[in-house]
Amino acid sequence: MESAFRDIDKALAEQLPSLTPNEASIEADRCLYCYDAPCTHACPTHIDIPNFIKKIASRNLRGSAQTIFASNLLGATCARVCPVQELCEGACVLGADHKPIAIGRLQRHAMDNARKNHSYPVVKAALTGKSIAVIGAGPAGLSCAGQLALLGHAVTIYERRHLPGGLSTYGIIALREPIEIALEETRMIEALGVQIRTGHEFGKDVTPASLLQDCDAVVLSVGLGKTPSLGIEGEEAIIDGLEFIEASKTTGASLRIGRNVIVIGAGNTAVDCATIAKRLGADQVTMVYRRTNREMTCYQHEYEFARAEGIEFRFLSQPLRVVLSSGLPIGLECLRIELGPPDASGRPAPTPVKGSEFVLAADQIVKAVGQLKPALAELLGIETKKGFIAVDTNFQTSMARVYAIGDCIRSTGAASTVMAVQDGKLAAAAIHKQLAQLEKQVEVS
Amino acid sequence: MADLRINFAGIKSPNPFWLASAPPTNSGAQIHRAFEAGWGGAVWKTIGAPVLNVSNRYGAWHYGRQRMLAINNVELISDRPIEINLREIAEVKRAWPDRAVIVSAMVESKPESWREIVERIEGTGADGIELNYGCPHGMSERGMGSAIGQVPEYCEQITRWVKEAATIPVIMKLTPNITNIVLPARAGVAAGANALSLINTINSIVGVDLDTLELTPSIAGKGGHGGYAGPAVKPIALNMLAALGTDEIVSRSGIPISGMGGIANWQDAAQFLLLGASSLQVCTAVMHYGFRIIDDFCDGLSNWMDEKGFKTIADVTGRSIHRVSEFKNLDLSYRAVARIDPDKCIKCNLCFVACNDTAHQCIDLVSPHGVVVQPLSYDLRSNGKQEAVESRPQPVVREPDCVGCRLCYNVCPVDDCIEMVELPSGRSEVTWSELSQQQPQVTEDWEAMKAYRDEVGIHIH
Numbered sequence: 077m078e079s080a081f082r083d084i085d086k087a088l089a090e091q092l093p094s095l096t097p098n099e100a101s102i103e104a105d106r107c108l109y110c111y112d113a114p115c116t117h118a119c120p121t122h123i124d125i126p127n128f129i130k131k132i133a134s135r136n137l138r139g140s141a142q143t144i145f146a147s148n149l150l151g152a153t154c155a156r157v158c159p160v161q162e163l164c165e166g167a168c169v170l171g172a173d174h175k176p177i178a179i180g181r182l183q184r185h186a187m188d189n190a191r192k193n194h195s196y197p198v199v200k201a202a203l204t205g206k207s208i209a210v211i212g213a214g215p216a217g218l219s220c221a222g223q224l225a226l227l228g229h230a231v232t233i234y235e236r237r238h239l240p241g242g243l244s245t246y247g248i249i250a251l252r253e254p255i256e257i258a259l260e261e262t263r264m265i266e267a268l269g270v271q272i273r274t275g276h277e278f279g280k281d282v283t284p285a286s287l288l289q290d291c292d293a294v295v296l297s298v299g300l301g302k303t304p305s306l307g308i309e310g311e312e313a314i315i316d317g318l319e320f321i322e323a324s325k326t327t328g329a330s331l332r333i334g335r336n337v338i339v340i341g342a343g344n345t346a347v348d349c350a351t352i353a354k355r356l357g358a359d360q361v362t363m364v365y366r367r368t369n370r371e372m373t374c375y376q377h378e379y380e381f382a383r384a385e386g387i388e389f390r391f392l393s394q395p396l397r398v399v400l401s402s403g404l405p406i407g408l409e410c411l412r413i414e415l416g417p418p419d420a421s422g423r424p425a426p427t428p429v430k431g432s433e434f435v436l437a438a439d440q441i442v443k444a445v446g447q448l449k450p451a452l453a454e455l456l457g458i459e460t461k462k463g464f465i466a467v468d469t470n471f472q473t474s475m476a477r478v479y480a481i482g483d484c485i486r487s488t489g490a491a492s493t494v495m496a497v498q499d500g501k502l503a504a505a506a507i508h509k510q511l512a513q514l515e516k517q518v519e520v521s
Numbered sequence: 522m523a524d525l526r527i528n529f530a531g532i533k534s535p536n537p538f539w540l541a542s543a544p545p546t547n548s549g550a551q552i553h554r555a556f557e558a559g560w561g562g563a564v565w566k567t568i569g570a571p572v573l574n575v576s577n578r579y580g581a582w583h584y585g586r587q588r589m590l591a592i593n594n595v596e597l598i599s600d601r602p603i604e605i606n607l608r609e610i611a612e613v614k615r616a617w618p619d620r621a622v623i624v625s626a627m628v629e630s631k632p633e634s635w636r637e638i639v640e641r642i643e644g645t646g647a648d649g650i651e652l653n654y655g656c657p658h659g660m661s662e663r664g665m666g667s668a669i670g671q672v673p674e675y676c677e678q679i680t681r682w683v684k685e686a687a688t689i690p691v692i693m694k695l696t697p698n699i700t701n702i703v704l705p706a707r708a709g710v711a712a713g714a715n716a717l718s719l720i721n722t723i724n725s726i727v728g729v730d731l732d733t734l735e736l737t738p739s740i741a742g743k744g745g746h747g748g749y750a751g752p753a754v755k756p757i758a759l760n761m762l763a764a765l766g767t768d769e770i771v772s773r774s775g776i777p778i779s780g781m782g783g784i785a786n787w788q789d790a791a792q793f794l795l796l797g798a799s800s801l802q803v804c805t806a807v808m809h810y811g812f813r814i815i816d817d818f819c820d821g822l823s824n825w826m827d828e829k830g831f832k833t834i835a836d837v838t839g840r841s842i843h844r845v846s847e848f849k850n851l852d853l854s855y856r857a858v859a860r861i862d863p864d865k866c867i868k869c870n871l872c873f874v875a876c877n878d879t880a881h882q883c884i885d886l887v888s889p890h891g892v893v894v895q896p897l898s899y900d901l902r903s904n905g906k907q908e909a910v911e912s913r914p915q916p917v918v919r920e921p922d923c924v925g926c927r928l929c930y931n932v933c934p935v936d937d938c939i940e941m942v943e944l945p946s947g948r949s950e951v952t953w954s955e956l957s958q959q960q961p962q963v964t965e966d967w968e969a970m971k972a973y974r975d976e977v978g979i980h981i982h
Contacts, residue, residue: 101586102586105585105586108869108871108934109871110868110869110870110871111869111870111871111873111874111896112870112873112874112886112896112897113869113870114868114906114909114910114913115909117899117903117904117908117909117912117913118904118905118906118908118909118910119904120904120905122901122904133585161906162905162906163904163905163906164906166905166906166910167906167909167910169867169868169869170867172867495904498902498904502901502902
């Protein structure tokens with residue numbers, strides 16, 4: 077069962093090499109320096125992209141990083157995990173009849189240089205005396221905490237896990253973002269004066285009531301839950317995709333990889349799981365999805381990447397049960413699907429074909445079919461929207477002084493790291509404004 | 522197929538392209554290779570007074586990733602023993618009878634020194650002599666080079682000495698480091714020079730090293746001005762060439778001009794011809810890419826001449842000189858406006874920012890719904906390529922307000938996207954010169970100017 081190839085660091089080494097200074101210079105010089113640039117509009121955090129690129133071209137790398145940090149404290153992560161084809165690079169004016177600027181890789185060049193030289197943002201604001209608790213040290217929480225610290229507030233992040241960084245640390249395949257990048261980013265946020273208390277579960281190790289009593293505001297950036305249940309027979313033998321990725325990043329060599337792996341799902345996380353299995357030695361990796369490549373939720377470039385990795389696809393197949401032998405999986409029984417008229421999601425409704433059962437051989441099955449909605453809302457008794465925490469335009473929940481950001485509020489559209497970072501930034505500004513207003517009211521009375 | 526042969530003041534060559542007197546023509550071996558590659562002629566690197574050179578001779582100006590838009594040098598005239606130079610010149614000429622071999626010379630300002638060098642050059646069988654009155658560094662400190670070229674009287678005197686001794690054609694080379702290029706050219710005409718050539722290099726300091734704070738290049742911690750050449754100097758050279766072509770004395774003399782200064786391709790070459798050159802000299806482009814570039818120079822020029830129906834180089838020479846004028850003779854009523862082709866436009870907004878910040882504020886950004894919008898006015902929560910691309914406004918010129926400054930045309934990165942379109946101004950043709958004769962008060966008094974503008978309908982916002 078154990079695959080021979082175990083050199084995990086090498087197999088999952090960062091996919092794209094760093095640009096050499098010469099490569100970066102050539103690419104930066106190609107940028108037209110558009111005014112009110114579409115790449116900046118397309119970036120959810122609206123980084124002034126032509127400006128940071130111009131600074132790479134002029135060899136002002138410190139200034140380049142400064143420009144990126146001004147809009148996005150998690151520039152190092154975003155440079156690696158952003159679906160740039162759908163965002164900045166997708167909007168580049170050179171894309172139409174040439175080749176878009178490699179914005180992501182240039183940003184990484186500037187961020188790598190900042191990391192090397194430790195040229196990180198510093199707090200210049202006077203301390204406000206306000207304290208804010210942030211729940212969850214993922215991208216949204218780190219971004220919000222960092223921005224609040226820059227504004228002079230005392231911020232403490234409570235993180236359930238042993239390491240900070242959220243999905244950047246645990247949930248993104250290492251070939252896109254090595255764990256060290258995510259952890260360095262959290263250290264940068266800590267250096268702004270943010271306290272990160274790992275191993276503190278909200279509602280257990282720290283209570284909502286105590287936080288609301290001690291702090292001026294509480295920000296929930298708790299992300300989403302585990303992979304939902306498929307409700308099929310033998311599911312206990314299926315591995316949770318997020319745990320699979322986490323194991324590949326944290327436990328390293330002890331990760332067990334099958335020879336014939338099936339990944340259920342067709343999103344970006346499913347592609348990551350399939351890639352890990354393939355890179356770590358599986359002979360065959362098949363992604364099983366009940367619709368077709370046209371309806372897959374992963375980005376087009378991820379689908380193409382997976383195909384280039386030699387990952388196979390079994391479309392129009394719905395898992396029915398895990399075929400077990402002595403408690404271990406030996407196959408996945410599926411039903412053939414026919415697509416009908418659009419369902420509530422706007423995609424063709426999958427209809428199982430009676431009597432079309434077939435078995436796909438597999439000795440390891442991983443599921444990556446989304447994440448459960450945040451359970452926390454119920455715990456706190458705050459309002460939800462489609463199961464996600466409901467917030468107003470200022471990221472305020474139905475509970476006074478409690479805000480929410482990131483995946484846990486993303487009831488529409490695709491959730492992404494960069495959106496979470498922008499939430500954190502906007503929420504920090506809103507909280508800062510509201511705290512200042514409160515202060516004023518106090519002064520007046 | 523156009524005939525590229527030239528007869529320049531009696532010097533014949535199979536094409537108008539000569540290597541300029543410079544490092545590429547330092548030795549016989551180099552010139553052999555250049556002729557093998559197809560060069561029509563070569564002006565031997567200046568021989569004459571004894572010299573010693575330094576290291577770190579060449580600086581360069583780069584822009585973005587484009588290397589060597591200009592080169593700057595403090596290399597002196599040939600530092601090889603003069604006998605070796607003379608022997609190699611003779612060998613090259615013997616081996617290449619159909620090519621132009623011209624020898625550049627520079628000696629002390631004594632008649633006997635000049636007579637001696639002329640005799641030695643003629644002894645090689647060379648086709649002509651070029652007088653180096655231009656070297657702006659080193660030699661000029663010793664009273665040679667541009668120290669001569671900057672004083673028309675010296676130019677005339679020395680050229681006379683040379684002409685008295687010479688039996689082969691004499692080309693007088695001009696320095697651009699002078700306020701009025703016409704004066705030394707007239708001196709050359711007066712002295713009986715057979716031809717002129719221009720431009721030599723321009724005084725320049727190429728830069729300062731931001732680590733060491735020394736000049737670039739640094740010669741043991743010091744530097745100084747050097748001679749500047751290459752693509753960046755072409756417009757300066759063209760202006761000086763045109764100044765000679767439009768000067769009555771110089772043009773009436775019929776003296777041919779060898780043009781140089783930043784010729785980097787056949788298109789540059791054609792422009793020098795159109796403004797009056799009848800032979801062309803090239804240096805920086807070969808120092809950048811080698812002798813092989815001659816291939817495109819000849820092909821490109823010949824193909825363009827065929828397209829335009831020019832049969833000989835003489836057909837092209839001076840063709841555009843009558844287009845050279847002065848501001849006072851330009852039609853003040855001519856009106857052109859910029860027009861942006863929305864199908865070609867990539868919406869980089871470089872035209873908008875240039876116009877809005879630095880020109881005449883006459884480009885609007887028009888949203889896909891046809892509304893004029895301000896830049897950077899999208900909702901901060903809007904993102905993604907689709908929203909960014911689909912909501913992106915289109916720059917549109919507000920033609921009634923466009924003064925036709927042509928800045929947008931120049932900054933646009935897309936070929937043929939912005940066009941300068943001639944529009945009827947509704948005013949009759951008039952030049953400043955005519956206006957100042959017909960209505961002198963208009964050109965002298967703001968009130969009268971205002972009344973004139975109102976009368977003819979010139980509105981400046």
